[in-house]
Amino acid sequence: MSKLSQISESDESQDDRAITAVDYLNEQAELEREARQLMPYEPEVCTYSMGALRQPLFACLTCLRTNSNQPNGICYACSIQCHSTHELVELFTKRDFTCDCGTTRMKSNGCCKLRLRQLSKEKLIDMKRLSADNPDQGDDIPSLSNSYNQNFKGAFCDCSKPYNPMDDSNMFQCQFGAVCGEEWFHEECIIGVRPGVINRRKPTKDKAHGENKLDNLSEPGLDASADNVAKSNLNIDESSDDEDEVLPLPGFPKLETFETIICWKCTEKYRKEFECLCDALGYDKVYNIRADSLEARNTLLKREDSKKRLSEENYPFTIFLKDTFKKDIAKLLKDNSEDKQYQGLIKLMKSHSFMFEADPIYQPPDDPESDDNSSIFELGMKSLNRMPVESALGGIEAYEQIKNKLTEFFKPFAQENRVVTKEEVVEFFEREKENAASRNQS
Secondary structure, eight states, rough: HHHHHHHHHHHHHHHHHHHHHHHHHHHHHHHHHHHHHOOBTTTOSSGGOOOOOEEEEEEHHHHHTTTTOOOOOOHHHHHHTSSTSOEEEEEEEEEEOOOOTTTTGGGOOOOOHHHHHHHHHHTTOOOHHHHHHHHTTTOOOTTTTOOOOGGGGGGBBTTOOOOOOOSSSEEEEEETTTTTTTTTTEHHHHHTTTTTSSSOOOOOBEEEEEEOOGGGGGGGGHHHHHHHHHHHHTTTTOOOOOOTTTEEEEEEEOOOSSSSSEHHHHHHTTHHHHHHHHHHHHHOEEOOOOSSSSHHHHHHHHHHSSSSSHHHHHHHHEEEEOOHHHHHHHHHHHHHTTTTGHHHHHHHTTTTTTGOOOOOOOOOBOOTTTOOOOOOHHHHHHHHSSSSHHHHHHHHHHHHHHHHHHHHHHHHHHHHTTOOHHHHHHHHHHHHHOOOOHHOOO
């Protein structure tokens, strides 16, 4: 290799890692925009004092590990204000749940900063002094009505896997939830086949030489007729050029035909009642038939269908509820209130009234600054103006310190006319974070 080519490759490698100031600022602006979209609410009030709510929850895995593996659930505001440096898992919504932050379930994390801040405002006492005057901080009583499933340890579905947003499979939360704890399930697990067993990616085409026919052959063990059935079930559009498209799951209802589900774990406990619901409303149901492949599942299903109703006795099923299910169930209960065959279903639904009545989700107040196009620096200055003078001065002093350090960091690059790389910027902030952590510990 010539010296010239070595220099050229070295320059190209450096260019790949280099980032201009404009690029860096644009990247930060995009991250800020995404943060506003993901966290649009004002994180100022802990919901603990509001009692049991249907609300967005997070599980703190850091506190789980440091509190005898005791599961926990925290509200939106506490996930930002009290656990921002912890490993969190988003659980979305759960019913009848009281925030665990600041309770004995999470004693290692101390008191809830939001409740302590509110208490300091009410008593007009400095937060540091209030904290010092409360040696038993973090001893609030947790709710006895909270229930915890595997989600609170970061596992989901019947396969007990962590949530992966890159999976091809859709996930659905059980509306009923009395048995499963409002669990989330993969499409494949609902029908009884594990995620990843079925290749749901559209066969690729060789654009230069036309379609590669080998890509459309069945998997080993499938015959030609099964291959044709699979194609028709998948509704493959041969004219589509989207090679990254995830194809529908054979045997699974189309997504636009339902809104939510009642999982097979819940229907199995109340099988007679939910059979009655399905028959009366004509809702789709899919049997959970455990199999190692789609072909094996279809074979079992056909074998059972050839017998009289044996599949209904042998296999649990998931119900697919339409977007009108609340109105449908309410009308069903009203129209059949005196009919003996519906009494079991009526009793079950009335004990779970959220199936036909309003079931609102608590949401924190909107953050007035979430729609603001200001930068983080500008938002920070606005926050400083609302803080007590002593705290504001401390914030300004911290800002001056980091500004001086940044100036010193960039100075050699300016003097030597060098381009600063993204890795060097990230390394600078990681180093400062470690230094701040060591100072706090000492």
